[in-house]
Amino acid sequence: MKKIGITTTVPIEILLAAGYQPVDLNNIFIADANPERLVAVAEKAGFPLNCCSWIKGIYGVCMEQRIDTVLCVTTGDCSNTVMLMEVLKLRGIKTIPFAFPERPDAGQMQKALEELAKTLDTTLDAADKVREQLKPCRQLALKLDELTWKEGVASGLENHLWLVAASDFNQDCHSYQRELEALIEQCRQRQLYPPDYLRIAYIGVPSVYGKDLYKYLESNGARVVFNEIQRQFAMPHPASSLAEQYTGYTYPYSIYDRLKDITTELEKRRIDGVIHYVQAFCHRGIGDIIFRDARKLPILTLEGNDDFLLTQHLKTRVEAFIDILQRSRRQTKIAEEV
């Protein structure tokens, strides 16, 4: 299949139906052994220092891997993608724009999907068949999510990796399904996480720290049991059509739609504290004001840029946050016993 780069989660069912293999450029960038190199490719080409590292990384991947077609989301993801698209065009890359509707409306989504199918010379009927084929993969991703928060046998990192990979199913949905089935089987043989582990929610775009943040939390007695956007990539709500599926997906829409989903999950998953990750120079960082206004739980905001590992400064902040949560848990326990 011909590869098509994607800049975020998009209706991949249409791409697959049209004979393309979607490649999530973000995942290639962050999984690279040396992501700094890819950022440097973009900076050498003239991307400003105060541009988000994900955008620069995507550009670097396109150049290094000679991606020749990219589906760029122009509404519902990133304000920088429009200009990235123009630069990619300048480099001779074919770009296909896709705009999520302004609000989660199934009628408008249907039109946007039809338009995309027409552009790629396929039909929504064909894409709906792909939706059926991908169902087992999506169900497995959600099973792993349950094994994380409900059954306590999957780690926050495993949860992050498999849910974030649902944007393109690691470019091979058959291997994804096989490997995830094996992991789920393995999880079922494991001992439960001890109940004294703090339960953390991670909200916001995936971080540039990759595995480091999850591992550091676990080594300090806390684990992530809710990865907000990664879970959205797996499409957590059952739907009877593609339009319905992508209307229930909260990421492209208003932050208040995300907040509704987050609030429900925080309660359901018995969260002790929230980490809100924001990327330097990203418009989404302003949303921290809204999350803090709505908060009922302690929240730690971490801003990352192009340090791909946790710095000592960040580790200290994470430790202090964990300390606050542990003390608060102890006090609640004492109060309950009195």
Ligand code: SF4
């Ligand atoms: S982190 Fe923000 S600025 Fe960077 S690519 Fe994502 S949405 Fe765009």
